[in-house]
Amino acid sequence: MDRIAGTEVRSVNCGEEIEEIGVDSLQFGEEIRRLMAAPTHTGSSFAALLELPANQVMELLNSPDTVRTPASLAGDHHVIERPSRFSVFAAAEMSTETSSIPSNSTPHSHVVKLEPVNSDSNPNSSDPMAENDNRKSTKRKEREKKGTGSTKQSKSVANESSGDGEKLPYVHVRARRGQATDSHSLAERARREKINARMKLLQELVPGCNKISGTAMVLDEIINHVQSLQHQVELLSMRLAAVNPRIDVNLDSLLAAESGSPMDTNFPGMVMPMMWPEGQGYGNRQQYEQLWYFDGLHQPVLGREDNASFITPETSLLSYDSSKDSGEFRFDMQFSVPFYFFLL
Amino acid sequence: MRNPSSLKQEILKKWVMGLQICSSSKKEMTILERKKAIKLSADIAMASARNASKYWSRALIANASKQDENKALLDHILGCDLEKIKKKSSIVSIKRKKIVLRSKKILKKRVKNIGVASYIAKRLVKKRTQLLKRLVPGGESMDELSLMEETLDYIVSLRAQVDVMRHLANASMHLDHKVSSSMDQMLL
Numbered sequence: 001m002d003r004i005a006g007t008e009v010r011s012v013n014c015g016e017e018i019e020e021i022g023v024d025s026l027q028f029g030e031e032i033r034r035l036m037a038a039p040t041h042t043g044s045s046f047a048a049l050l051e052l053p054a055n056q057v058m059e060l061l062n063s064p065d066t067v068r069t070p071a072s073l074a075g076d077h078h079v080i081e082r083p084s085r086f087s088v089f090a091a092a093e094m095s096t097e098t099s100s101i102p103s104n105s106t107p108h109s110h111v112v113k114l115e116p117v118n119s120d121s122n123p124n125s126s127d128p129m130a131e132n133d134n135r136k137s138t139k140r141k142e143r144e145k146k147g148t149g150s151t152k153q154s155k156s157v158a159n160e161s162s163g164d165g166e167k168l169p170y171v172h173v174r175a176r177r178g179q180a181t182d183s184h185s186l187a188e189r190a191r192r193e194k195i196n197a198r199m200k201l202l203q204e205l206v207p208g209c210n211k212i213s214g215t216a217m218v219l220d221e222i223i224n225h226v227q228s229l230q231h232q233v234e235l236l237s238m239r240l241a242a243v244n245p246r247i248d249v250n251l252d253s254l255l256a257a258e259s260g261s262p263m264d265t266n267f268p269g270m271v272m273p274m275m276w277p278e279g280q281g282y283g284n285r286q287q288y289e290q291l292w293y294f295d296g297l298h299q300p301v302l303g304r305e306d307n308a309s310f311i312t313p314e315t316s317l318l319s320y321d322s323s324k325d326s327g328e329f330r331f332d333m334q335f336s337v338p339f340y341f342f343l344l
Numbered sequence: 345m346r347n348p349s350s351l352k353q354e355i356l357k358k359w360v361m362g363l364q365i366c367s368s369s370k371k372e373m374t375i376l377e378r379k380k381a382i383k384l385s386a387d388i389a390m391a392s393a394r395n396a397s398k399y400w401s402r403a404l405i406a407n408a409s410k411q412d413e414n415k416a417l418l419d420h421i422l423g424c425d426l427e428k429i430k431k432k433s434s435i436v437s438i439k440r441k442k443i444v445l446r447s448k449k450i451l452k453k454r455v456k457n458i459g460v461a462s463y464i465a466k467r468l469v470k471k472r473t474q475l476l477k478r479l480v481p482g483g484e485s486m487d488e489l490s491l492m493e494e495t496l497d498y499i500v501s502l503r504a505q506v507d508v509m510r511h512l513a514n515a516s517m518h519l520d521h522k523v524s525s526s527m528d529q530m531l532l
Contacts, residue, residue, distance in 0.1 A: 191489065198492035205499055216465060219472035222495065226479050229502040236509040237386060241378035243516050 351393055351504045358389035359508065384408065388418060390505045400494045401501075403482020447487065 179185065203209040203218055206225045212218050362385030388408055391401035409418055476491065477483035480498050483491055 195489055195492060198489070198496070202492060202496055202499075205496060214465075216468040216472055219469065219476060222499075223472060223475050223479060226476070226495070226499060226502070229499070229506055230479070232506045233383065233386065233502070233509065236506065236513055237383040238375075238379045239513050240382050240509065240516070241375050243513070243520065 348500075348504060351501070352508050354393040355386075355389045355501075355504055356508045356512075358392055359386050362386075362388060386505055386509060390501050393504075394497070394501060398494060398497050399486065399490065400481045400483070400498050407481065443487070 199215065199218060202222055203212075206222050209218055209221045212221060363382065366381040366385060387404060391404040394401040405418065473488060473491065476495060477486065480491065480495055483494065486494065
């Protein structure tokens with residue numbers, strides 16, 4: 001809940017600042033508010049925080065990779081003062097989210113994030129360059145060292161970053177107090193933060209990893225999980241191989257008919273390839289070479305006309321095959337029910 | 345999240361295609377060969393369901409293509425993508441290796457004086473990451489960052505693959521039961 005309070009406070013403070021600054025940055029401020037209002041879910045996951053699906057999160061995490069991270073940190077000439085603060089703030093929104101997650105888990109948050117921003121905007125600065133953070137202190141490298149720069153450039157950067165929301169042209173990293181601020185260590189720090197973010201995602205994916213703390217243990221769990229999944233694949237393939245001597249699958253007509261239509265909805269409604277078990281001893285096995293089983297749920301799921309075209313070749317096949325033993329086929333067709341789980 | 349059921353469906357479709365090819369090629373197979381064929385088809389299906397957008401899938405396909413006997417299978421499932429994938433994987437892997445080696449050299453220069461505990465911790469983590477690299481296909485030539493990503497993706501795909509295979513195995517078992525019981529009834 002602290003996070004929500006924090007974000008709300010931030011948004012309020014930011015609002016005040018905006019009035020101070022003036023009309024130009026109004027639109028900019030709205031975008032910031034939007035950005036900040038977004039992560040008000042108490043989602044514990046990084047993805048939920050960003051309100052992005054996981055794959056987009058991956059892309060998001062990827063995009064800073066393509067950015068010249070060390071160069072941006074070293075040569076940040078056009079970031080300055082209030083506009084700089086906003087740009088840092090907006091662009092670092094994403095990176096602060098990532099690093100604030102570790103801060104949630106580790107109570108001793110010497111990792112800054114929210115507080116300094118509040119403290120900065122609280123004084124309602126007559127002095128915007130107030131940097132006296134009594135609490136967790138951060139050095140605003142961009143502001144202190146780089147004094148000059150064009151505000152227009154910074155605003156465009158910030159606009160781009162806040163409007164886009166997902167593609168960050170620069171990765172802004174705040175240097176901790178007492179740490180070196182050269183580009184290498186900052187880049188390393190950014191890299192470590194990225195790794196930690198992905199580790200968090202992995203922790204959520206692998207069941208039972210949430211409570212474990214410590215990279216080594218988490219990696220252990222992940223390795224175990226991957227190994228177990230791979231073993232399961234082996235076992236299942238062995239099982240399937242043992243089920244029948246011949247992998248008789250006839251999908252020619254199905255795939256040919258299906259190629260013209262979207263697969264997703266039609267496919268599960270269609271058929272299941274038949275792996276005929278061996279050693280039944282009944283002599284008329286050849287007739288069961290090609291068997292088609294309807295998924296009985298195809299009616300409710302796929303109320304489309306396409307079905308009709310798919311069904312006909314198969315019914316014809318069935319009728320052909322069942323010429324002699326019609327009894328079994330009827331009763332087999334009613335076995336579509338166990339295959340409902342094929343409706344994946 | 346990408347639609348998990350559509351992923352499964354695609355895996356199933358491609359897998360069945362692969363199985364079909366396997367069965368049409370040989371008539372008599374020992375159980376081990378069958379198992380290998382099944383697993384191979386499943387793996388390739390899983391990899392191609394990603395459309396080679398991830399490194400591990402490309403590596404998987406590249407490994408499979410090294411053996412000539414799999415050529416037909418691969419061709420059928422992947423179509424024309426096979427050459428593209430091969431090119432991508434060879435180029436990218438070389439580049440990545442160079443980058444990884446260079447970055448490791450740079451990082452090594454900045455070794456600082458650390459305490460013993462963190463040293464041990466780092467050793468542990470390093471061992472684990474090496475293990476993980478061996479597990480994930482194509483993982484050796486990746487830096488940590490992308491390794492994490494690939495692992496994420498790989499786990500999701502593995503889960504989908506296991507689900508698909510399990511469904512099929514269960515279905516065929518059910519079928520076995522019902523049909524055999526009905527056959528018995530008939531024969532009696």
